Every structure is written in C-alpha cells, then in structure tokens.
Amino acid sequence: MPRLIFRQADGRKVEVLAPAGNTAMEAAVDNGVTGILAECGGACACATCHGYIAEAWLPRLKPMEEMEDAMLDAAIDRRTNSRLLCQIELGPELDGLEITVAENGA
Numbered sequence: 001m002p003r004l005i006f007r008q009a010d011g012r013k014v015e016v017l018a019p020a021g022n023t024a025m026e027a028a029v030d031n032g033v034t035g036i037l038a039e040c041g042g043a044c045a046c047a048t049c050h051g052y053i054a055e056a057w058l059p060r061l062k063p064m065e066e067m068e069d070a071m072l073d074a075a076i077d078r079r080t081n082s083r084l085l086c087q088i089e090l091g092p093e094l095d096g097l098e099i100t101v102a103e104n105g106a
C-alpha cells in the first residue's frame, strides 16, 4: 500500500496508507486529513481537493489533463506544483508522496 504524507494548514504532518488504485483525494478523505473538501466527490469539477506536490515527486505523476488544468484555474493560489488530488491515482511508484494541503475554502 502506498504511504502518503500530508502537511495540513495547521502545520501537522499526517501519514496515511492507501490502497493502490485509490486517488490521493480518497486517501486524504478516508483518513480525516483536514482541508481536503472534495465537494464534487472526485469528478474534477470543484477544485476543493487542491494540493501542492513536493517538487521531487512532480516528475513521477502522470501529466495533468486539460480538464484538471482548467479546474485548477479556479483554485485558490494556484502554483506550479498544484494538482487536484482526485486526479492522482496511487500506485507503488508514488509510495512516500508528499503533499501540502492548499487553501480549499471553509
């Protein structure tokens, strides 16, 4: 099972284990990581699963599709390492992935 490390807005680091095939958003929501609202349930239609990927991990992610890119334009404080976590499918190659939770509203 891939292990993910989330850094929440309160500065707390949360480590979670998630089954391969799940998304990073599901890993966060299933484990109570704060700040990942995921209002659309993973349909790439809300941008409230926005996170910042640690630079070293960016090359290991699949490139983003047009829809994710467009949705990220609606996210708060988009950065070069921004991704929507519902679009990141977990596999063994992402074991140890580090993500900082972005400002996702309430």
Ligand code: FES
Pocket (backbone or CB within 6 Å): 025, 037, 038, 039, 040, 041, 042, 043, 044, 045, 046, 047, 048, 049, 071, 084, 085, 086, 087
């Ligand atoms: S959960 Fe809505 S865009 Fe990711």
